[in-house]
Amino acid sequence: MTSGSLHLSSPWGSTQRVVLSVGWTLALCAVGFAWFATSGEAVLDHQVGWVAVAAAGVMLAGAVSGAWLLAGRRAVGLRARDTLPVPDEGQLADVVDLRVKAPVATATATAAQTNGAAPVAASGMRHFHRLDCPLAQGKAVAAAALTDHVKAGRTACEVCQP
Amino acid sequence: MSVMKWIRNQWDRVTAVGLMVAAALAMLAGWFGVSRSAYPAESMPYIVSGGFFGLLLIGIGAVLWLSADLRDEWRKLDGIEQAWRDATIGRPAETPAATRTVQGGEAARATTAAR
Numbered sequence: 001m002t003s004g005s006l007h008l009s010s011p012w013g014s015t016q017r018v019v020l021s022v023g024w025t026l027a028l029c030a031v032g033f034a035w036f037a038t039s040g041e042a043v044l045d046h047q048v049g050w051v052a053v054a055a056a057g058v059m060l061a062g063a064v065s066g067a068w069l070l071a072g073r074r075a076v077g078l079r080a081r082d083t084l085p086v087p088d089e090g091q092l093a094d095v096v097d098l099r100v101k102a103p104v105a106t107a108t109a110t111a112a113q114t115n116g117a118a119p120v121a122a123s124g125m126r127h128f129h130r131l132d133c134p135l136a137q138g139k140a141v142a143a144a145a146l147t148d149h150v151k152a153g154r155t156a157c158e159v160c161q162p
Numbered sequence: 163m164s165v166m167k168w169i170r171n172q173w174d175r176v177t178a179v180g181l182m183v184a185a186a187l188a189m190l191a192g193w194f195g196v197s198r199s200a201y202p203a204e205s206m207p208y209i210v211s212g213g214f215f216g217l218l219l220i221g222i223g224a225v226l227w228l229s230a231d232l233r234d235e236w237r238k239l240d241g242i243e244q245a246w247r248d249a250t251i252g253r254p255a256e257t258p259a260a261t262r263t264v265q266g267g268e269a270a271r272a273t274t275a276a277r
Contacts, residue, residue, distance in 0.1 A: 011236050024222060032212050039207040047206045054214040061218055065225040072232040076239070083243050 011075035016068060023064030030057025118143035119162040121154055133160035175228040181223035189216035 012020075034054035038047045074097040119128040120141035128149040135157060144152075146162075156162055171178050192212010198206035 020225075027218055031210065031218055033213040035207055035215070038210050041206075042203055044203045044206065049201060051206065051210060051214075054210045058214055058217050058221070061221055065221055068225060069228055069232075072229060076232055076235045079236070079239050082241050083246075125166050 011072040011079075012068065016071055020064050020068045023060055027057040027064075029063035030054060030060070119146060119149055119156075120144075121149055121152070126154055127157040128154045128162060129157040130160040130162045133162070134158055137157055172230070174226045178223040178226040178230070180277065181219045181226065185216040185219035185223065188219060190213050204228070 031054045034050040036056070037053075039046045041050070049128040118134055119141045120131050120133075121128040122136075122139045122141045125139075125141075126145075127135070128146075129141070131141075131143070163166060173195040189212050192208045192215075195208030199208065
């Protein structure tokens with residue numbers, strides 16, 4: 001332990017250790033006693049109750065073990081959340097900016113390539129739109145003359161009415 | 163590193179493997195016992211001693227192994243926090259992130275200790 005004087009040496013406290021120890025001990029005792037009891041019974045009906053005792057012991061062990069692991073996982077998670085450095089707002093802004101820059105740059109390039117006044121459409125589209133039409137956003141549209149769109153079988157969008 | 167030192171360091175994983183092996187042996191013994199029993203009442207003790215006991219040992223072994231993983235994470239956080247503290251010692255003014263980290267570490271300790 002590098003800082004044992006400041007921290008608990010493990011994610012668990014003494015109460016959790018006691019609960020786990022008692023649970024496991026009871027479970028082992030239950031299974032052992034059930035084994036002893038079933039060995040002394042010759043009638044199957046009389047053995048079934050002891051088998052239930054053994055099953056209860058296994059379930060008890062499972063319960064305390066699950067609680068132990070969940071408590072440990074939670075303690076580690078809480079400490080990691082508080083210990084590991086969190087990027088400040090400036091660093092976060094850089095990360096977000098990097099993610100946003102690419103789509104923004106693409107959209108800008110697309111807008112620069114297209115003529116703002118000419119209606120736009122992408123291949124396979126049945127309508128042509130204004131460049132700022134919401135139905136054209138996020139699509140690889142290209143501007144063309146109105147007659148070209150009509151020749152391609154497209155009609156005017158009823159939303160933006162180019 | 164000598165074997166004994168390694169075993170002392172990895173006592174939980176070594177114990178977990180030992181329990182898994184013991185569980186496999188118990189289940190094998192139970193299976194042999196049941197297969198040689200002619201009557202259900204005769205096979206029941208083997209089911210309890212081999213089956214349930216083996217199941218219990220597997221569970222305990224798995225918990226020990228997973229606990230070892232959690233302890234490793236805990237030690238890693240110890241190292242990170244210590245390095246962070248060493249890096250900030252002697253500075254006239256701590257960065258906000260460093261201050262938040264130290265305070266957060268104390269909060270985590272308090273949370274853990276309260277349990």
